[in-house]
Amino acid sequence: MTGPSDPAAGPWLFEGPAEGRRDTPPARKDAGGALPEAVLFDRDGTLVADVPYNGDPARVELMPSAREAVAAVRSLGIPVGVVSNQSGVARGLLTRRQVEAVRQRVETLLGPFALWAVCPHGPDDGCGCRKPAPGLVLAACERLGVRAARTVVIGDIGADVEAARAAGARGVLVPTPVTRPEETEASAETAADLLQAVRLALRADAADRTAGGPR
Template identity: 45%
Template sequence: MSTSVQNGRALPGAVLLDKDGTLLDDVPYNVDPGRMRLARGAAAALRELGGLGVPLVVVTNQPGVAHGYHAEADLVPVRERLAAMFADHGATLSGFFYCPHHPQGKVSAYSRACLCRKPMPGLLMQAANALHFALDRSWMIGDILNDVEAGRRAGCGTVLVDCGNETEWRLSPARQAHYVVPTLDAAARFVARRMRACGTAQVPAPGMHRVAP
C-alpha cells in the first residue's frame, strides 16, 4: 500500500476506474478496438474527471488471456484506443493496469490465483507504486462489488455504479461501497466535488451511502 507522503511531500490522490461495464459497454473478452463503446455517462464522466488534474487509471481483470481467447499483446491496441477515448473528452489516461490470470485458466502460465485479480488489491497497489499516488487519497469506481472490495482492501474510497451489472450481491463489510450512484457521470461529479472540496480524497467513514444523481 502506498504512503501519503514520499520524500517529505504529500502524494496526490488518483481516480481508479474499472473498464468493462463501467467505462465501456461490456463486450466479453473483447480486444477489438472497433467494438469499444463508452458506457452510459462515461463521456461526461471523463470530461469531469479530466479537469481534476489527478491521475486517471484503469484497473481491469482480463481473464481472456488465461482462458486462451487472446494474447497479452492484444491488449496493447485496447489501451491505445482507451487513451484516445479519454483524449476525445479532455482527459488523460495515466495508466492501464490489467490482470491476465484466472485460477481456472487453460494457459498454464496464467492459470493461478494471484494478488492482482480483483477483488484482490494488487492492481491498485501496482498503479500507486508506478504512478506515485496515495491510495488513501484515491477513489475506486466500479460497477460490481469485486471492484468495491479491491478498492477497500487497498484503502481507497469506493463508489459503486449501481447500473444493474452486479447480480450476486454477496455482501460483507469489505464489499460495502462507501457511496452508491446510478451512473458513471454521477460518480464522477461526486468524486470531483469531494476532491475539490477537501484537496484530497481521504477515505470516508464506514457505511454505504446512496448518492442522488
C-alpha cells in the same frame, strides 16, 4: 522463467504520457489538498460496454457519460488510470496485442490515461492482482506516486469496490444490470452513472473521510 500470464509476473502496466503521472504532476486545482490524488476506473461495464473477452477495438462502445466523467477528473489535474481484470489472456482467448489494441481504442475515444494496470490471470491462478484482491490498485498507486488512502476506484461490480477497500482506497459503485443486488447493498457509496460517481468522488467532505485511513 515466468510467462505473460504467470501470477508471479504480476500485473501488466501500460504508462501514458509523462504529464499524466505524478513524477511530473500537472497543476492541480486543489489548494486545500482535499481532492483525491488519483481516480482509477474499471474498464468493462464502467468505461466501456462489457463485451466478454473483447479483443476487437471495433466493438468498443463507451458507457453513458464516460467522456464527461473522465474529462471532469482531468480538468482538476488529477491523474486518471484504469484497473482491469482480463482473464481471457489466461484462458487463451486474448493476446497482449489484443488487450493493447482495445486500450488504444479506449484512449482514442477518451484521451490518454496516466496508467493502465491489467491482470492477465485467471480466477484460479492465485495471483494477488486480480480484483477483488488489492494488487491492481496498489500497483497503480505505486507507479503513479500517490497514496491508496487518497485514491478513488470506480467500478460496476463488487470486486471493484472490494479491491479498493482491500488496498485502503475508496470505492464507488456504479450499478448496471449485471451488478448483483447484494453487491449494491454492500457498497458504501453508489452512483446512478459515471458522472455522478465522479462528482461524488470529488466531494471534499467525502475525500476527508478517507484521509486518516491506511497509507
